[in-house]
Amino acid sequence: MRPEPGQVLHFSEDPTIERFVPHVAPTSQLREPYVWAVTADRCPDYWFPRACPRAMAWKGPRTTEEDAGRIIGAGSGDRVHAVEYGWLRAIMDVRLYAYRLPAEHFAPIGEFAHAVVARVPVRPLGPAEPVSDLLELHEQAGIQLRVLDNLWPFWGQVTASTLEFSGIRLRNARR
Template structure:
């Protein structure tokens, strides 16, 4: 299943809980500070960031070229792979129950965005290469990818440790996390 939820060469993916999208039209996302309308997608490396319900807050950390073994052991753990994702207990049922779909989109016309890049965007409408594909069991997907999945009472202590470390990281929908 793991190869199934990553883009093939010449593709990017868009993850959605809506299986009825026939055409992706650039729009200004409600959750962005950018005012340019885009179609958003991700490449191979950032797909795991979106193996969650859309509104689910998640904190993610992984080894990068400047990461230290000390930070890896302290935050990810010894013998636990090179990546960890964390959610809160209140989102566990949603993670188990969500019906998530992957849309395969042609990579042509998409450009990296962010520094470092965390996604790809297009300013033109995009047609999917085929019907959306069910993503399936998100726990199984994490396991097959060797990504540790943690469930915490509150993301903020973990997030504070991650952002102060040498690990690379991403936080998505953190405004939905407990305060």
């Protein structure tokens, strides 16, 4: 599930949103109200239940072959996502929806532009679209999905490497 040209996506478990209004997200370190969305390259970060902790890593321009081989694996693609066993059933059972939003209202935010934001209310271009099987989406995109007992050892390896990475909802991971 990716946006078409001129669109960004917002993923949600709520299929009834008719208008997105800027707000301060409870998990955000930023205090300005925004409507959050993602571009095509960051959509896979959100192919999960909202509260699911996930650690993600991918090859970037400064990634060494040694780090890629050690963490992603030789010949295993360019990207890996890791979740904990306790979240596997939720990943398989969640009803996730994507809203297509007009990209013209959105601009990158932050140093690494992992998301785009709008400062004005935004109406979806159509109704929420069900997102298909999340495991299948990962497979079709060539993204490894690892299921681990605990994310923290993997996260430690990733953040100490030359790979690019993102961690979402890590506060929900096992300690």
